[in-house]
Amino acid sequence: MRTAPRAAGVGPARRGSRLRPGEGRWAQALLVAAALAAALAGLHVTLQGLSWWFVGTAYAASVLLAAALTRSLVRSAFWPPIVSLAAGVALLTLGYAADTALLGIIPTPATLARFGTLVNSGVTSIVEQRVPATPELGIVLLIAVLMVVCAWAADLALATRHPALIAAPLAAILVVPMAIKPGLADAFWYLVTAALYLAVLRIGRRRDSRRVVLVTGGILVLGSLLLPYALPGVDARDAPRVSGLRTGLNPLISLGDDLRRGDPMLALSYTTSAQEPVYLRLTTLETFTGETWGPIVGSAQGGDLTRFPAPTGLGGATPYDEATVDVTVSDVITNWLPAPYPTTSVTGLTGEWFWEPDGLTVRSVETGARGQRYQASFLELAPTSAQLAVATSRDAPAGTLELPDGVPEIIPQTAHAVADGAASSYDKALALQTYLRSEPFEYSEQAPVDEGFDGSGMDALAVFLDRKVGYCVHYASAMAVMARELGIPSRIAVGFQPGDRQFADGSNVYSVSTDDLHAWPELYFDGIGWLRFEPTPGRGAVPDYGTQPVDDPNTPQDESSPTPSALPTSATDARGDRDETPQTPEQLAAQQGASALVSLGVLAAVLLVALTPAGFRAAVRRGRIRRIRQGGDAAAAAWEEVRDTARDVGWSAPESETPRTFAARIAAELGAEGAIGAFRGHVEANAYGRPDAAALSPAELAAVRREILRSADLRTRLRAFLLPPSLLYRWRPDDR
Structure with a gap:
């Protein structure tokens, strides 16, 4: 016997049929x-x-x-x-x-x-x-x-x-x-x-x-x-190089390749009023991950280069001389400015430059150092033997004593074997420097590459201390790590050693080539601050305080300077209870960038709370659709969902009303019977008809819900989504 064809969209969904728009x-x-x-x-x-x-x-x-x-x-x-x-x-x-x-x-x-x-x-x-x-x-x-x-x-x-x-x-x-x-x-x-x-x-x-x-x-x-x-x-290494030395955010990583690059080129030249040759730093690296040393990213910066803050840890009793250095940069392609430590001011620069407060390094966002001519004023620290003999490292800057887990045994063994007999922190630092500068240690830029231990990480340092051959990256990293093992705060500076001195026009002119790119450790002592050391044999210049004997502070000799200079102070109108450093665009961006995750987290939390009722309503609807597909109680599940949809848009849907009466009233509200009439007939057939009646389809339910929702305005639909009234219905029996 032939049967009448089903209306489109009323029959059961066929497995494998294409999803309708909006589903999934x-x-x-x-x-x-x-x-x-x-x-x-x-x-x-x-x-x-x-x-x-x-x-x-x-x-x-x-x-x-x-x-x-x-x-x-x-x-x-x-x-x-x-x-x-x-x-x-x-x-x-x-x-x-x-x-x-x-x-x-x-x-x-x-x-x-x-x-x-x-x-x-x-x-x-x-x-x-x-x-x-x-x-x-x-x-x-x-x-x-x-x-x-x-x-x-x-x-x-x-x-x-x-x-x-x-x-x-x-x-x-x-x-x-x-x-x-x-x-x-x-x-x-x-x-x-x-x-x-x-x-x-x-x-x-x-x-x-x-x-x-x-x-x-x-x-x-x-x-x-x-x-x-x-x-x-x-x-x-994979990018085409233009002429000159290119340094990035972490020059330590590429330092070995830069030293092995071939014929040296002039990087910069300078004249100075200082008593000793000048080390010009690019950046300082304080974070040690176990694989490499890295800079502190995102710290606040200041844009007033005429007045730097006082260097960290420097006390009023430490003698120093004020000096200047006039620098002309040639082939150095970097956003870091070669500058001495501790710098007090820089003049003559073009472009926007900022200082970083912890290491007093100078950096730009858009302007490069190449071709710059400038003068930097700085302090030549001259701590006395008495100060060095009693200096401790209790007030270490944050993070400068941290070491990762899994330090190879050879590193602490070597540190304690070399320095445990020293009387003070400074004596321990001198012992490490002397050990690394002495035989059988040798300087070689090629050996670490040939033997596979090039780098500044833990594994490379372990091989370096065993083989006792390497270049400045290995010596600086080894001394810095061993100093931390001994409780002395440390960091690594990367920049240029003093270069070659020539006498011209009545003054000493220093020429610094790309071969003078260098790394060295800086160690921290309370009341003195950060001091440079030179553990690399055959390179750089050992500072005067790095070679002088340390006398007993109880001896009658007076080794302090007669009139120590005063430390740099803030401006006379500065407020001591707040930071009045001018905020630069990069500083503001760094502060807001650091809170980007927080902002997104707050937004996500707000969205989660706002969408919680919608999530519950969607879970209820999915449960009913599951019942429809399983066929056990399809008619009741379908009619419950239609009633709740009507309640969500503000319509009355009492439980006492029969499906036929309710469908007729909804059709009147919609202005046409449309999908609701066919759906009502299909629900009645499933509820009261023969067992082999065609199954209800979730697509039919979706079509009815669309007609009801489209009849409401945008504000009502938004309320129905975010705060569906049907969720409250089950807890308000008086409305039933």
């Missing part, structure tokens, strides 16, 4: 967010730490969440891309330039200028550093921008029902390690990203046309061929 939207968004996060994780081979990954993932998830929420509330296809892009821009502004924006999130011309400064800083850091690079603020901003753009493009691919195009933004992220250095990519994260991408296609259940697949494939092939040439290289 949230699952796809979650999978896309996971795929973007996996692709970003592949950059771990190029960047240190994990903070950059959390930031980038949070920004991508925020854009996708904004798009999905907008699409749930507004049926127009125009608004979701606009809202999601606006959300990404607002969050970037909040995280990195809130002080320049209206209400902290609406960009202004000053915001664009701030972003330009930070982007230039990030690009400069990428060019200068080697992998794995330190994620400076500018680099993290570039990652955040990349993830916002890729998430937005991926959402557009979902909205246009071409999920295969999501491969393009994923590839834009995955190609970064290969663009930096061939073979650098981590295959594991490629496989994870590919698996998640296939899951997105599976949920979409849409076969893209052959034309779309061909266009996507062509874009990926061309991108993989051309993008490596467009992106700057991180590893300076």
Whole structure:
């Protein structure tokens, strides 16, 4: 017997049929967010730490969440891309330039200028550093921008029902390690990203046309061929060098290669009024990870170069002489300024420069040191033997005594064997310096490379102390680590040793070449501060206090200077109870960049709280849909969901009303019977009809819910989503 054909959309859903628009939207968004996060994780081979990954993932998830929420509330296809892009821009502004924006999130011309400064800083850091690079603020901003753009493009691919195009933004992220250095990519994260991408296609259940697949494939092939040439290289060894010495954020990493580069070139020249040759520092490294030494990133900076703060730890009883050095920089390509320690002022520079308070190093965001001519005033410290004999290291600056776990046994054994017999901290420091400068230690730039222990990490230091051959990186790192083992705070300075002296025009002129790039340790003593030591044999100059004997402080000789000079003081109108250092754009950006994760965390917490009722309502709906699919109590589950949807938009839906009466009243509200009439008939058939009656379909329920929700205005739909009244109904029996 022939049966009447079913109305479209009323019959049971066939297994394997294509999902209707809107179904699986949230699952796809979650999978896309996971795929973007996996692709970003592949950059771990190029960047240190994990903070950059959390930031980038949070920004991508925020854009996708904004798009999905907008699409749930507004049926127009125009608004979701606009809202999601606006959300990404607002969050970037909040995280990195809130002080320049209206209400902290609406960009202004000053915001664009701030972003330009930070982007230039990030690009400069990428060019200068080697992998794995330190994620400076500018680099993290570039990652955040990349993830916002890729998430937005991926959402557009979902909205246009071409999920295969999501491969393009994923590839834009995955190609970064290969663009930096061939073979650098981590295959594991490629496989994870590919698996998640296939899951997105599976949920979409849409076969893209052959034309779309061909266009996507062509874009990926061309991108993989051309993008490596467009992106700057991180590893300076793989990047073409221009003439001169290029130093990055951590010059220690590339110091050995720079010393082995071949014919030396003039880096800079200087004249000085100091009594001793001058060491010119680029940066100081205080953080020791066990693999290498690194700078402290993101500390506050000051822009007034005419007045530096007093050096850390220097007391009023320590004698010093004031001196100046006039420097002309030739072929040094860096954003660090070669300067002595401790610098008190710098004049004559062009561009924007800032000092860093802990190490008193000088750096720029956009301006380079090459071609600069300037004068730096500084202090020549001359601590007395009596001071050095009693100096302790109890008030160590934070982090300057820390050592990672797993120190090779040879390092503490050597430190204690050399220095345990010394009477004071200073005597221990001298003992370490003398040990490293004496036979059988030898200076060699090539031996560590040939024998496979080049570097400043724990394993390299263990081999160095056993083989007793290396260059300044090994000697400086070994003395600094052994000093920390003995309880003496330490750090490493990287810059230039004094160079060659020539007499010209009635004064001494020092010529510093690229071969004079050098690393040395600085040790901290209470009341004196940081003092330079020179453990590398055949290099540099040992300071006077590094060779003088330390006398008993109880002897009658008076070894102090008759009239110690006064320490630099702050300006007369400065407030002692607050920091009145002018805030620079980089300082403000650093402060806000440090709080980017906090801002995103607060936003995520607020969203989580706001979406909690919606989550409960969605869980209830999923449970009913599960009952419909299982068929055990499909009619009751379907009618419960329709009633709750009506309650969510403010309609009455008493339990005493029969489905037929309720459907008739709802049809009158809607102005047409539409899907509600067919749905009511199908529910009655399932509830009272023959056992072999056609099963209810979740698609029918979705069609009825859409008709009810579309009948309400945007404000009502928003309330129905965020604060659905149906959740309260079960706890308010009086309304039933």
